[in-house]
Amino acid sequence: MTDVIIIGGGPAGLTAALYASRAGASVKIIEAGAPGGKLNLTADIENYPGIKTMKGPMLAYEMYEHALSFGATLDMSEVKEIRDDGDVKTVVTTSGEHQARYVIIATGTKERKMNVPGEEENAGKGVSYCAVCDGPFFRGKEVAVVGGGNSAIEEAIYLSTIASKVHVIMRRDVFRADKIISEKALATENIEFHFKKKPHAVLSDDTHVTGLEIEDSDTGELSQIEVSGIFPFVGNDPVTHFVKDLGITDEKGYILVNENMETSKEGIYAIGDVIAKDLRQVVTAANDGAIAGQHIAQKLL
CATH class of the missing domain: 3.50.50.60 (FAD/NAD(P)-binding domain)
Structure with missing residues (x-):
């Protein structure tokens, strides 16, 4: 069983993987598309601190390489369901069932x-x-x-x-x-x-x-x-169809979390564009990922 399963390999998910794996947790990232999420669809990034300008796909690659450098692994599959079985969470995907102590949802949004x-x-x-x-x-x-x-x-x-x-x-x-x-x-x-x-x-x-x-x-x-x-480019909708039975979303489908990125279901976190918030940027996604990854790492000590 894995310590942490992260659903989604965008900036939020990759940052969470970096923080959790660097602290010693076993981490599995489940991603259906190219790691990096919407960074791969962005021509230029000009508002990420320390980087005056960089092509989106290049930043995606750098984040991906960094996240995996501390031992996180990648499973290329699509998530169908999350089962909350108390201390054990089961993530059902097209590649099979995966179990973890903690799950972080970082699935972002899709174009409207x-x-x-x-x-x-x-x-x-x-x-x-x-x-x-x-x-x-x-x-x-x-x-x-x-x-x-x-x-x-x-x-x-x-x-x-x-x-x-x-x-x-x-x-x-x-x-x-x-x-x-x-x-x-x-x-x-x-x-x-x-x-x-x-x-x-x-x-x-x-x-x-x-x-x-x-x-x-x-x-x-x-x-x-x-x-x-x-x-x-008329807006986005959250990718949360697989958690509809967990009761953790608002009326628009965005996931509700506290200051530690925890949902109302113990052991299930959410980060990045998929959560209910006002600002959705690469830097805020990374912030969410760092908070969730570090919070889980402390619980695993």
Whole structure:
């Protein structure tokens, strides 16, 4: 039996693994995708202390290597269920059942869909939720980014270095993104903003996206823009479907924790973007992971 199972290998999970394993605990990380989480989908990190700028995938790799350097192991599988059997927790995955004294949930969030006609049918045919992954396919073409938060504006800036033009579709006429990012986007010549507009339908032929129909938020008037790619960044939802029976989430599905990152179930912790909090950044995820990893390490002494 393992001392600690960490579900999710993003910045929060990797930091927890580092702290717990460095203190002598046996640690298993269970991750269904690439270690590093959303760092792998981020072009540039500019607000992590001590690092002026670094590519997201590079920081993900460095965190992963560091986490495993003290003995943590990685199991590549998807979690289906957590069973709370008192002192023993059982994590059911696609690779089998794993038991531990403590479980840390660090599964983060998933991208929210626009929920408009044509979106689902054209996923992978011009609709993408990862500019870093798929941006190069649209070199020299016009694309649309939907959203006005940090993720949307950061990805619009990244895409502006590849695409001939980037259309940014925003429901409001004010930015939700940080001022420094917004000002950089406004100063970028090939980014055009469509304020007070929202997506209405994805347009396509038999093989790929041809445009986006947008609706005026005030008048309801419809118009179309011709684009080859559409990148929605309209928010995120917590990945907590496998804990729905534990009663540890709020009404939005985010996990509730105390100052030690403990849930209401003894021995089950949660960290990172999956918990109910206001700020979701790499540095806050690392903070959560350090707290949980250290708290468990002290209990194991």
